[in-house]
Amino acid sequence: MSGMSPNDTSDMGLVVVGAAGRMGQALIRAIHTIPGARVAGAVERSGSAYLGRDAGELAGIGIINATIGDDPLPAFAKADGVLDFTTPAATVEFAGYAAQARIAHVIGTTGCSDDDNARIAAAARHATIVKSGNMSLGVNLLAVLVEQAARALDADDFDIEILEMHHRHKVDAPSGTALLLGEAAAAGRGIQLAGNDVRSRDGHTGVRKAGSIGFATLRGGSVVGDHSVILAGTGERITLAHHAEDRAIFARGAVKAALWARGKKPGLYSMRDVLGLG
Ligand SMILES: NC(=O)C1=CN([C@@H]2O[C@H](COP(=O)(O)OP(=O)(O)OC[C@H]3O[C@@H](n4cnc5c(N)ncnc54)[C@H](OP(=O)(O)O)[C@@H]3O)[C@@H](O)[C@H]2O)C=CC1
Numbered sequence: 692m693s694g695m696s697p698n699d700t701s702d703m704g705l706v707v708v709g710a711a712g713r714m715g716q717a718l719i720r721a722i723h724t725i726p727g728a729r730v731a732g733a734v735e736r737s738g739s740a741y742l743g744r745d746a747g748e749l750a751g752i753g754i755i756n757a758t759i760g761d762d763p764l765p766a767f768a769k770a771d772g773v774l775d776f777t778t779p780a781a782t783v784e785f786a787g788y789a790a791q792a793r794i795a796h797v798i799g800t801t802g803c804s805d806d807d808n809a810r811i812a813a814a815a816r817h818a819t820i821v822k823s824g825n826m827s828l829g830v831n832l833l834a835v836l837v838e839q840a841a842r843a844l845d846a847d848d849f850d851i852e853i854l855e856m857h858h859r860h861k862v863d864a865p866s867g868t869a870l871l872l873g874e875a876a877a878a879g880r881g882i883q884l885a886g887n888d889v890r891s892r893d894g895h896t897g898v899r900k901a902g903s904i905g906f907a908t909l910r911g912g913s914v915v916g917d918h919s920v921i922l923a924g925t926g927e928r929i930t931l932a933h934h935a936e937d938r939a940i941f942a943r944g945a946v947k948a949a950l951w952a953r954g955k956k957p958g959l960y961s962m963r964d965v966l967g968l969g
């Protein structure tokens with residue numbers, strides 16, 4: 692157990708799971724530069740080619756004496772929180788371990804199924820979990836603006852379409868951010884996203900259903916993350932957009948979320964809670 696308390700003023704010890712990944716390395720760099728946080732462990736999956744490597748050296752900041760291991764349990768037992776940008780299956784497993792260790796769990800992993808999300812919600816009965824499809828300040832502010840715009844513009848007059856582009860390595864679609872923005876648009880319209888979403892179009896689709904929220908996905912190159920929400924009316928179009936240029940924005944947001952979560956009562960929180968965006 693970490694023995695943390697709301698009054699604990701020592702640096703927060705954070706385990707990075709998936710430490711060799713694109714986000715894992717960005718997280719190691721971010722923790723290194725943010726006061727109040729320290730790397731308490733680095734974990735990769737069994738069989739990873741990175742086991743035994745120093746996580747700081749791999750992330751380009753030199754040796755930090757954090758050897759990448761494949762056993763999360765002893766790492767979690769010595770930590771105050773875990774930063775998790777891995778895969779849905781791994782995240783569900785880590786949620787159980789973090790709940791057992793009673794440490795904060797910051798989840799950036801996208802592509803979780805309804806069943807995965809239910810398991811994560813169950814773990815949040817014992818652990819403080821912050822989960823968001825996008826940890827950046829810019830996207831979470833964009834979500835607030837999208838909700839306002841969707842509320843202000845009538846569904847009979849303005850159609851909402853969400854366009855995203857990511858690098859060629861991304862495995863899930865639509866992106867977690869696109870879905871987060873879709874949820875914001877649906878909230879503004881006073882509807883559920885599920886049942887009103889159109890995830891793809893191909894062939895003879897028929898005319899657009901009024902009030903639906905459409906998604907379009909592009910993949911290619913090294914694009915960190917581009918999202919546009921288009922509100923298309925007759926004779927005019929509003930585009931609200933965010934362009935991520937560096938994964939550091941997500942990593943800084945994740946560390947901020949962990950520091951915020953320290954000492955908070957168990958529950959499932961979002962980045963909007965962390966950022967005070969309502
Ligand atoms: N919410 C947000 O702000 C953001 C979310 N993301 C999301 O984060 C996730 C990761 O993205 P990215 O870093 O680009 O992906 P990567 O594939 O680069 O990194 C994921 C890492 O997790 C490792 N991993 C997989 N399974 C396990 C396991 N059981 N235990 C430990 N490590 C494991 C992978 O290892 P291996 O390759 O060997 O399988 C890999 O090193 C995605 O879901 C992405 O959408 C990304 C950016 C921002």
Ligand SMILES: O=C(O)C1=N[C@H](C(=O)O)C[C@H](O)C1
Nearest residue numbers: 801824861866867868915916
């Ligand atoms: O996989 C990525 O890279 C990203 N994933 C997140 C998403 O699915 O929205 C966040 C960001 O756009 C980068």
